Amino acid sequence: NAGVTQTPKFRILKIGQSMTLQCTQDMNHNYMYWYRQDPGMGLKLIYYSVGAGITDKGEVPNGYNVSRSTTEDFPLRLELAAPSQTSVYFCASSYSGGIMNTEAFFGQGTRLTVV
Amino acid sequence: AQKITQTQPGMFVQEKEAVTLDCTYDTSDPSYGLFWYKQPSSGEMIFLIYQGSYDQQNATEGRYSLNFQKARKSANLVISASQLGDSAMYFCAMRGPDLIQGAQKLVFGQGTRLTINP
Numbered sequence: 001n002a003g004v005t006q007t008p009k010f011r012i013l014k015i016g017q018s019m020t021l022q023c024t025q026d027m028n029h030n031y032m033y034w035y036r037q038d039p040g041m042g043l044k045l046i047y048y049s050v051g052a053g054i055t056d057k058g059e060v061p062n063g064y065n066v067s068r069s070t071t072e073d074f075p076l077r078l079e080l081a082a083p084s085q086t087s088v089y090f091c092a093s094s095y096s097g098g099i100m101n102t103e104a105f106f107g108q109g110t111r112l113t114v115v
Numbered sequence: 116a117q118k119i120t121q122t123q124p125g126m127f128v129q130e131k132e133a134v135t136l137d138c139t140y141d142t143s144d145p146s147y148g149l150f151w152y153k154q155p156s157s158g159e160m161i162f163l164i165y166q167g168s169y170d171q172q173n174a175t176e177g178r179y180s181l182n183f184q185k186a187r188k189s190a191n192l193v194i195s196a197s198q199l200g201d202s203a204m205y206f207c208a209m210r211g212p213d214l215i216q217g218a219q220k221l222v223f224g225q226g227t228r229l230t231i232n233p
Contacts, residue, residue: 031218042119042206042223043160050218058220090160094219103150104219106160 002026006091006107013081013114021076021110023091031094032074033058033104034066036087043090049074081114088112117142117209119224126229128197135182136192136227138207147211149190150221151181154204163205166190194229202231 007022025032030051035043035058045058049068063085065077074093078085088111092104118141128134140149151163166174166181174181182191194201205228208221 033219033221035221040225042208042225043221044223045220048218048220088158092160092219102219103162103165104221105162106152109158111158 004091004093004105004107006089006110008110009108010111011113013078013112015081015083015114017081018077018079019081021078021089021091021112023074023076023107024072025074025091025093025105026072027093027095027105028071029093029095029105030071032068033092033094034064034074034076035090035092036060036085037090037109038087046076046089078112083114086112086114117144117147117211117222119207119209119222121207121224121227123227124225126227128229128231130199130231130233131196133193133195134197134201134229136194136205136207136229138190138192138224140188140190140207140209142188142209142211144211147209149181149183150208150210151179151190151192152206152208154206154226156203160206164192197231199231199233202229204228 004025033048034046037043047066049055091107094104095102120139147168149166153161164176164179166183178195180193204226206226207224
């Protein structure tokens with residue numbers, strides 16, 4: 001079972017470049033999330049989606065954009081990369097229905113360095 | 116606003132000993148969920164255990180148990196009979212009620228790095 005798959009695993013960007021982090025899940029989860037983890041810190045929510053066509057901001061959305069055209073895919077777009085966006089990015093998904101004890105399933109992460 | 120505090124940046128424990136990782140939380144919502152995740156050096160996030168705010172019993176999952184003290188707003192993770200493979204970062208996280216959308220918006224603590232010595 002693939003679960004949540006992120007690509008690429010590693011990427012180095014130059015300041016001002018743009019890129020898209022890909023995320024796909026095969027569990028038919030309606031809810032998907034993007035988190036970032038800065039060195040030595042916990043994860044912070046960037047954006048989330050409750051279903052195809054519906055997205056909303058999390059705690060740290062500045063500098064990022066998302067889209068959700070299908071249930072499976074939730075790409076994260078960085079338009080003008082800045083050194084402050086150097087981080088590890090995690091995509092996650094969870095079961096819908098408002099059940100509190102359903103855990104989020106995480107991808108393996110994308111380590112992004114902006115130089 | 117919700118907040119998670121993990122006050123132990125690092126813990127060193129002898130193999131086979133029990134270990135308690137501290138987590139305190141702050142929320143004004145009566146309904147919430149508390150999660151523990153393990154992050155090994157390979158980087159993935161592994162779900163360990165969940166405790167709901169209305170659960171009467173402390174959660175247990177194999178060698179993991181959650182010492183939930185609601186009045187003190189603490190949700191400590193207890194690992195019994197520690198193993199070398201338990202060496203990792205451990206994160207406590209909280210989910211508040213999202214009554215409209217039902218999303219799993221988690222707030223994480225800063226983590227505790229646990230090292231198991233042979």
